[in-house]
Amino acid sequence: MKGPLFYAKILLFGEYGIIKDSKGLAIPFNAYRGALKTTEVLEGNSKTSNENLFKFYNYISALNSDLVSFNLKEFKTDLEKGMYFDSSIPQGYGVGSSGALVASIYDKYANNKITVLENLTRDKLLSLKEVFSLMESFFHGKSSGLDPLNSYLSLPILINSKENIEPAGIPSQKEGKGAVFLLDSEQIGETEPMVSIFMNKMKNEGFRKMLSEEFSASTDACIEDFLQGNVKSLFGNVKNLSKIVLKNFKPMIPDAFHKVWEKGIKTNDYYLKLCGSGGGGYILGFTEDFSKAQESLKDYKLELVYRF
Template identity: 85%
Template sequence: MKGPLFYAKILLFGEYGIIKDSKGLAIPFNSYKGALKVSKNLSGQALKSNESLKDFYKYLVELDTEIVSFNLAEFKNDIDSGMYFDSSIPMGYGIGSSGALVASVYDKYANDKITVLENLTRDKLIKLKEVFSLMESFFHGKSSGLDPLNSYLSLPILINSKENIEATGIPSQKEGKGAVFLLDSEQVGETEPMVSLFMNKMKNEGFRKMLSNEFVTYTDACIEDFLKGNVKSLFSNVKQLSKVVLTNFKPMIPNAFHKVWEKGIQTNDYYLKLCGSGGGGYILGFTEDYEKAKASLKDYKLELVYRF
């Protein structure tokens, strides 16, 4: 058995904000992917994955919900036969490793599943997101369901609000100088502690005000600019967003990158933002001149995501 491939995702804009109903824009990232496979001789990562699937199975058995049901007998049988998730998506890096796994399990074992080929109405997208949120909560404690949704559909997803999401098109890539890139922090980040930290910060009125007045405003503007191809305005808004994140989300930025982050804002060589919940993994970069950014960040590993 070898299941279909499910890809990584990148949340270009909207991290943390989407928990509080800002806009979000997520795109598939086909450089990394995973699929369910079966092997009789499990060792290393495959064995670890199989153990994790056993725990996930127990979680799904106890899931008390009307909105989805699974063929759990078949799921258990496959796990007992040595099923694992064979994935190149780095874990704890903010690009949806658990999302791809959740999408693959839903695809194979959900009864009456919503398929990618049918007419994806807003109601169906909301239902899928709800199902995925329930499923992925096993991994993160609290999940928006967006990562698995993106991986499952393999389409860019625009989140207008919790109740309003749509598959969208993004401008086709150009052979320009500008780029979106990933910067490898070479540290693993854990989602759950970061989300808890954010929820604690939300108890502070000043933080809540900053979130709605600054963070959400710049996030929404960035999304609009990106989708419309307003590159000049996009970089101006990304710079402001980068400043807001550095000032207010410092605990989510690995310590070794505070100065690197600031350097980008001061030199305009690049602007950094969180990729997912932060705390490690990838950091997302935007630059009007990728060659200049590479020279400025020569001590770090960069990966190209999108060209302007």
């Protein structure tokens, strides 16, 4: 058995804001992917994956939900035959490793599943998101369901609010100097502790005001610019967003990168923002001149995501 491929995702804009119902934009990232496979000899990573899938099977078996049902008998039989999730998506890096796994399990075992080939109405998208939120909560304690949705559909998704999501057309890539890239912090980030820090900060009225006014406005402007292809304006708004994140989300930025973050804002060589919940994993970078950013960040591993 070899299942279809499901890709990683990158939340270009909207981290933390989407928890509080502001806009977000997520795109598939095809450099990393995963698929369900079966092996007769489980060892190392495949053994660990199979054990974790058994735990996930138990979780899904106990779900008492009208939203979705699964062919549990087939799921269990496949696990006993040595099924595992073979994935190149790094875990704890903010690019949706559990999302791709959830998408693959839904695709293979959900009864009456909503397929990618259907006319994806808003209601169908929201149903899928709800199902995926329920499934992915096994991994994070609380999940928006967006990562699996992105992986399942393999389409850019615009999040207008919790109740309003739609597939988005993004401008096709150009062979220009500008780029979106990933900067590897070489540290694992854990979602749950970061979200806890955020929720504690939300008890502070000043932080809530900053989030609903400055952060949301800046994020919305970036999304608008990106979708419209307004590159010049985009970089001004990304710089502003980078400053807001550095000032208000310091605990989510690994200590070793505070100065690197500041350097980008000062030199305009690049601007950094969180990729996912932060605390490690990847940091997302935007630059008007990728070769200049590479030179400026030559001590770090960079990966190209999108060209302007």
